Amino acid sequence: MDSNADISARRVSGMDWLWMVCFFHLVTSLEEILLDTTGETSEIGWTSHPPDGWEEVSVRDDKERQIRTFQVCNMDEPGQNNWLRTHFIERRGAHRVHVRLHFSVRDCASMRTVASTCKETFTLYYHQSNVDIASQELPEWHEGPWTKVDTIAADESFSQVDRTGKVVRMNVKVRSFGPLTKHGFYLAFQDSGACMSLVAVQVFFYKCPAVVKGFASFPETFAGGEKTSLVESPGTCVANAEEASTTGSSGVRLHCNGEGEWMVATGRCSCKAGYQSVDNEQACQACPIGFFKASVGDDPCLLCPAHSHAPLPGSIECVCQNHYYRSASDNSDAPCTGIPSAPRDLSYEIVGSSVLLTWRLPKDLGGRKDVFFNVICKECPTRSAGTCMRCGDNVQFEPRQVGLTESRVQVSNLLARVQYTFEIQAVNLVTELSSEAPQYATINVSTSQSVPSSIPMIHQVSRATSSITLSWPQPDQPNGVILDYQLRYFDKAEDEDNSFTLTSETNMATILNLSPGKIYVFQVRARTAVGYGPYSGKMYFQTLMGGEHSETAQDRLPLIVGSALGGLAFLVIAAIAILAIIFKR
Template sequence: MTMDYLLWMCSVVLPVVLAVEETLMDSKWATTELSWTTFPESGWEEVSGYDDSMSPIRTYQVCNVRSPNQNNWLRTDFIPRKGVLRVYVELKFSVRDCASIPNIPGSCKETFNLFYYESDGDTATESSPLWRENPYVKVDTIAPDESFFLLVAGRINTKVRSFGPLSKAGFYLAFQDLGACMSLISVQVFFKKCSTTIANFAVFPETATGAEATSLVIAPGACVSNAQEVSVPLKLYCNGDGEWMVPVGSCTCMPGFEPAMTDTQCQSCTPGSFKYKHGEASCYPCPPNSRTSSRGANICPCQNGFYRADSDSPDSACTTMPSPPKNVISTVNETSISLEWEEPLDTGGRDDVIYNVVCKKCLHDQSPCTRCDDNVDISPRRLGLTQKKVVMRNLQAHTRYSFEIQAVNGVSGKSPGAPRYATVNITTNQAAPSAIPTVHLMKSTSDTLSLSWLPPEKPNGVILDYEIKYYERGQAMSHTVTAQHSSVSVEGLRAATPYVVQVRARTVAGYGRYSIPKDFSTSTHSDPMKSVQDQLPLIVGSASAGLVVIVALVVIAIVSSRKQRSGSELEYTEKLQQYVSPGVKVYIDPFTYEDPNEAVHEFAKEIDISCVKIEEVIGAGEFGEVCRGCLKQPGRREAVVAIKTLKAGYTERQRRDFLGEASIMGQFDHPNVIRLEGVLTRSCPVLIITEFMENGALDSFLRLNDGRFTVIQLVGILRGIAAGMKYLSDMNYVHRDLAARNILVNTNLVCKVSDFGLSRFLDDSSADPTYISSLGGKIPIRWTAPEAIAFRKFTSASDVWSYGIVMWEVVSYGERPYWDMGNQDVMTAVEQDYRLPPPMDCPMVLHQLMLECWVKERNLRPKFCQIVSTLDKLLRNAATLKVVTSTYSGDLMRIGGTLPGHHMKSLDSSQNDIVRQQMSATLPIRV
């Protein structure tokens, strides 16, 4: 993304109602004396004058510059605050240049002070409150932009200041002169508010701004008339400038109503049109064969003879029943009939036509036809046919049948009439017998096979005889014999030869189908050989059983030998196969170990309890207390360490997770990742020992040192964090909880990534490696990428999103991301492409890098190696950090356009050129 494009996006402003100011007091409209209270009487003086348009005004002047030690006070009348929390004061004044006044002492001033005093009523007197800074609250020292000389017309200065929060019924303004020659021309007191507005078909009431310039005041909304809620709650945020931002929830027009008046109202559909569901779509003309004459219709009723199916949507056309099928063709094959037909001439306006076949048997005595018996097979089925073909089997021979082929569609059941159908009358022929079920071998000799079989299940007449076909297996030539009954002896065969045998029955209608081929073998002349053949299955079975026993014994021996080896050695050897390439180590998930003790001893050093001394408790962790202590190991210097304890009464799951974090840390060795010294698993309590970071968590450290670091130091902090994350990413490791609170800082401002409680192994076996968390996993919403929130998919790209939030935390000195917005509102804002604005005095290149990290498409976010490279270039070329953004961190900004009411100052052309050069030199990353 080029800088020109980014600046264009920031200059787009959505059309909204501008902020509204309401005046509490304005002295320029006074027509009589103001009579404000002065002290002393020789100080401020009320005089009449004229403004630029020569309208009379009341002003106050003071010019006691020749007398030293001036302390002149002027107090307004009581000003009711009307429930607002923050007010603004606009001062118009002129000040004479001290250099233009001859012969005056060095006490001449060109400034004055602005104070206020809160009160629950108009109780001030000439002597109360006392004329001094306390009990008055100082707002600011006011200095002119331009002062004037005696012979030159007075130049009017305009200054605006604000103060709050206010809590009492009202307040007084006070002006203190310490020796200036000036004129207070007018004083206007006002407050800002967000005016009544309509967004997403919801009305939001007029709302006063909050107590601070960065405050966000929530205004609840209500749907406009004829609209309904589609997501709740309905609310807008009113920012400190009196501008609406981040709409949450929405309404939409109800069925029968469409958007009107630039999407601020919902008007009813006109007669002849309708809208059947809620939404922002317009009303539609009635579908074919339907009509309506009323306003606000959500459906158009069908005309007579037309219908809608239950599954049809209200915007579907009304349809009718189809005409009968065309051109029915029948084919008779003995007791089977095949029917084919064409689709109806008129489908009724629908494409869901199906067919039903009704079979009726008609007797010869002219009596009415009756439904066919259940034993008639209709293939593929009787009802709901989508294809235009059906086959009927198992019909009776020489019988007349009548078949009705009905065409039905989705509205056939709505019509009071019967479905329309085509009729065909057919008489069946004589059928041949069905196939013989199977053939059995009764006896086998060297030249004879004695066979038997059951008659066919459906002889379809009297069986005249049976034909037996046989041939040697593998030979093409076959022989046949006939039999009058269901048995036969086939003679003249060759000894010890396999034969294939099939049998079929014959009636007056002809032969039926052959039976399934069966293999039978004649016997040999040698009876001993036959005995061996008879015993062969037993011999083979015994040999097989013995082989199984031998194999089982071998397996048991191998398993026993393997169990004697170290379990951790075997498992670690298997896990070494996960290395991507020789010499490149990949993170191993300790939760794949069945025993957590085995994992922690694989990756962490066991420390003797005598080497550890706990000195004081410095915090609390998820599993117990966090302490500072000393570690003195043989041959090493005593070191200050951090000690995590596992609280008493822990569950086995808690112990596993506690040691799991140590097993994770023990695999890392990088200057920007917290270092594990070792563990104590044989003591009570169980301990994890890490290096001690004197300055603690990064977020609280930044808040304690607000504004004390240079931009170069802040970039150095960011570079260290990015380097640690690059190391973890290269090991295929996803952190999942990267935030400033989980970055630790030592005395040299070296930052180290810590807290691996939410982290899990990233499997890179696929082209798109991800970790899918459990449904109950906790997710830090403000730091988490949208795809990780929505689908529980964590990748190095989601860590990059979190790193962008950490950048914002660092540059804003530990401010809370998204301020006091709720988690649901944060998710809604991010989904609507709102992004955090640049913090105050943020270099533009850093905020651009943040926006790169917050790209919605995760594959387009920079890699950590690119982030480290970019920060290195910034550190080498510090001039690129001098162009800062001109916004403050009170508003969100939107990708592709700013928030409603959010105005970002544009850079001039020369600044555009500078920024473009900087970006091309330091940010080779696409958005």
Template sequence: MFSGHFLKGAFSFTDIISRVSTEVLLDMRASGDELGWLTWPLDQGEKTGWEVVQRTLNGSQFYTYSVCNVEEREQDNWLRTTFIQRHPLASRVFVELKFIVRDCNSFDGASLICKETFNLYTSESDADVGTTFRKSQFKKVATIAPDEITSKNEMHINTETRVVDSLSRKGFYLAFQDIGACMALLSVRVYYKTCPSTVQNLAIFPETVAGGENQPLTEVSGVCVENAVSEELPRIYCTEEGKWAVQVGQCQCKPGFEEVKDTCQKCQPGFFKAEASSDGCKPCPANTKMMEAGALLCPCMDGFYRALTDPPTGACSGPPSAPQDLVAIPQLSVGKLLLSWSPPEDTGGRTDITYNVECQRCEGTVCQPCGERVRYEPGSVKLTEAQVSVSELEAHLNYTFTVESHSGVSLLASEAYRPPSRSNVTIFLHHTDPPQITTMRLVGRTSTTLSLSWDVSPRPRASHRHVRYKLTYHKKDDNLDKTTYTVLTLDKNSAQIKDLAPGTAYQFRVQALGSDDSSEGSRMEEQFETLSEGTEKKMVAVGVAVVLIIAFVFLFLRRRRTHFLVFQSVAQPTPVGKNLRCIKCTVIYWGSNFQLNCLNDVFLAGEFGEVYRGILKAPGRKEVAVAIKTLKPGYTEKQRQDFLSEASIMGQFSHQNIIRLEGVVTKFKHAMIVTEYMENGALDRYLRDHDGEFSSSQLVGMLRGIAAGMKYLSDMCYVHRDLAARNILVNNNLECKVSDFGLSRVLEDDPEGTYTTSGGKIPIRWTAPEAIAYRKFTSASDVWSFGIVMWEVMAFGERPYWDMSNHEVMKAINEAFRLPAPMDCPSAVYQLMLQCWLQDRSKRPRFGDIVSLLDKLLRSPESLKTIADFDPRVSIRLPSTSGSDGSPFRSVSEWLESIKMSQYSENFTLGHDIKNIGVRLPGHLKRIAYSILGLKDQTSTLSVFAV
């Protein structure tokens, strides 16, 4: 039959093996003679339908289905496959056909009824229906036509692939309908496409069935290979053609691992990787230790460090060596020299080299720091140039200047007990004799006297010989032919000249004498005039009036410039509640009406009186909450002046970290100071109420605000003198503002100036030692107080020096004792505290430096992770196992009371485990836990606690 119509030919079945990523559901060639396909009609009589024909080709046997009824009309021959199980996810399958179709023209007389095409059908089913066959259950897929027709002389094998889509049932059948062709099915192959399992960008994606027409892209989630991580779940898309495309999300090797052939392997010894990335491991930088495999970072070698601002992955550096070639060059100006040096030979691998200059003055065998006796230009610390000008030096003294080299790691090196690198130079300073007169001025005058004084350079020293002066004067009268001179030799730089003529001008000349009273220094001449007799009394009265007017105008202009209100009462006070220190009144300022309503809400007791909360109403402004500070009854006039002087000082300030003055009520029986209202009150109490609730960054942010306010005061030439956490106010935004300026004083427009007091109270625990000993207050003494405030903040309002008496505090400070680091205090913050507590005030940082350092810490939160060493026994005033008299604690209640945790007494009597005693605040829990650490040596106490 069919075989007789084909010429002999050869073809390779390797041509029909698909090379795409597929999963085969049916392969006619692989089934051999066990196809078992169903032909229909089952009984055709003499007609022949589809037949199985065995062929041998190239030594291999294969089977084909053939049909060739070209001479019979109305052919309807069906060939159905066996039941084909479908993959649950394969809704789309491909049917690959290889077949031969005979040219109808090659049949004599049959070309009119011969066909050269056949049809492909499919039918879905959830189970095998066996030999049951119904044409109505089949759906046509396509009409298959050959690309090339086989003739008598040449055979052509056609390959066609059709898609069967939207399959949804458990399986399906394929059927081939012959309608009168002479053809043979050589191969039928049914398959679906998959995207093969793969590893891409360190993400593993499983084998995935390709989507169908309704889902051209299938999203597939992957997992990172071992030791790799991804910020987002890695995803990829499988196309309908079985190809991967468009990956989203990338896996990266963990710190300490790098990518090697789709895996993450540990960094080799001597290499490191600090973070998850696609980068490879890097060799350990200079001056670091060679770590084992899988290193995240390379720590510094002994003697080398990283500064707080250095990246943890960078090289380590050492402190610089000493400056070279230090010389002191005297200048032409008296008491002045130039220190010059060369940079250190070894910079330690850093470029941020700075220099600090120290001075010692020696008289005989006694040496002491120069302190503020000398001046440096541009300064004595953090110099970037290798020279400094020194002035205000005294004669006949040995001066030793020490220049230290510093860099970003010098502080860390000093913590490791490595002294700073320094160079010294000693110079004996002598001045030309005699000293020079610099200024002469009139101190006072009447109608018959003139009081004069003058300055000399260099200044005479008490231990040196007394400098003598020659003062010459005469009447300034050009009409006289003769001039009478009066010459005086004086031992001091001032004189009062008596018995002078009223209303007369006199010419004065003063010179300093040499050691033998023969050599003379430069001259200084000035002219001064006595008062006339008639105007002396009038001048006194006028002078007093002018002074008062100037003072009034000055205060008025200054208050206008700083925009604070002076309230004048136009109504009598109205009592509010039982305690009269509150008023409800209308006040007037420059023609505008203000209303100040005082609420009966005392929230603070101050030195002068109580502080109330109130409401200030003003035209064109919203009602604002204010704090109203009152003066307690029975005050003296001096107390009233001191009370109002605080307001006059506050009125000059305008800074976000300084409490803002709203106004003052003066023309009233009870004077009042009105300021902005700070909701959270005093900082020390607020921190105690929220013990352990703030992070180190939040606490440092509070300190930064306080430091900024103090920098503003220092720049304004003011010394606060009472800086403490109790005098810092906090609002709802945790913004801290400096307040309580009752002890503040101006430093005569010189930030480096000194204010000296002869009496009054001093807050010992917050005051610098030189201010306690000599009552000399400077911005440097405020820096000391700021260090105590830092300790209070980091200790959540703990009392400085605990229960030590003021005498014990002063004794401990003089013996170089400093407060220990509070619990969980960052090391960098505690180091700044210690800098604020340096004995030599010239070495303490300035508030500008403090603000800059706190800003750096806030910009680098990782710098706050290193915690300073904490000794709980010191922090709770050892011996913690004893009371104030040194005897052991007799009960748990007594011990808890000593550490201010008595509220947990009942909890301890019920619980036996510190985790279950009901302490919830982290700060309280730490204080109790660390206190217990101090009790380890007292067995009896431990048995009471049962912990």
């Protein structure tokens, strides 16, 4: 899952980048106007010093409208120092201010008589103040109390005065200054010998507009005090959205630069589970009825999977319909499934004391791929109407009785001439969740004369260097007349596939042509008219080494009898001694 978590983090990061690319193309900065003389027709009333320097006049613009401007043209006398000061301008929370100037300047080269004292530039200043202190003397008319912004030169100048009185050769320049810390400020324009007209002055500051993007709402934010400033603005996830897990503790934030442009996004919001994006990531809307969304993210709501439904808007998962379920291993967005129908075409084949049951898969698997089978064995009365009983523990199932994955099972160790009922249940991983019993198919099987049961033991009668004589009892359940016995044997050191067989009509056989000193593995089974029974368990016997005498059970008999008699005599003598002691008392 960690790898999935890493992929999810890269995906969110990539979407953040894509969001910001689109965002910068769609959102522009706002200009908040503090002062604008453009198109002003009434007296503006700024203060000039000296009085014969700058003057306020009316002229016609290119649309033949009367506008108010300020002009100065005192080039014939050297040492000009003409100041023009605005009213007090409140900054209204601005940290950095921009000034857009519309002006025209006469070409000094066109005025040869005053060319030496002529200027084509002027200087822009500002002065901060918490209150309006302006008078004819304050702020003082020199650079001391003022902060210089820039000396401004014209890109274009005119050589002749338009006799119609229109403004010609207009220049537009923008300058900015900051940071501003006081309640307001003044602007001042200093002329040092130019012939110019200040047509319009616009004072403004930038703001980053209020936006909703990426499921987060950001308030209107003022640009910083420097051109390179980044003012951090915390965002708030929109309704039904939450911060993505990759956001961390810093939260969702944007930064407003000095030009009123949003940039440098950190974090991201995503729609909650049960909600999806609408209006180009402006809002999160509840999934409609019949749809769901399981987790937080930008994925759309999905239609409920098979056999499930979402009865309410905003569902995070779909509820299973009646008789349909999800197993513990199923995901919450998985289809709901049912239990399988009964197995089909159940049949049997009797092989000795065993029954091979086979069947076909259920017609309806319940919508799942996992299907298992359970076998129930019952022993029923053949001639009475009594109740069937579960089979005993001696009945064996191959490969198993419960949880079969194949459509076959072999049932062995059945009794002869008994009627059995077998139920084959079809189950899957949701059967245990259902109140319904598993569906099953039933078949009745009557066993006839069965093969013999296995032989419980093999005894060694005698042995030699190249032969061994063995005997064994009859099976516990002969199930008929024993026709003969089959003995299977092989060298223990070799593979079982290299075994030999020997048939004996009695319950004793001598195995010849064996190797000296070798251990052999022996098994035996009985045969009736029905067939062979199962082999006995494996027994191990060893031939004599070369040079050893043949050994039989009779050879050991005298020693056994003598030992027994000696022991008996000892017991008799001990009993007599005990009785004598008792009687003396």
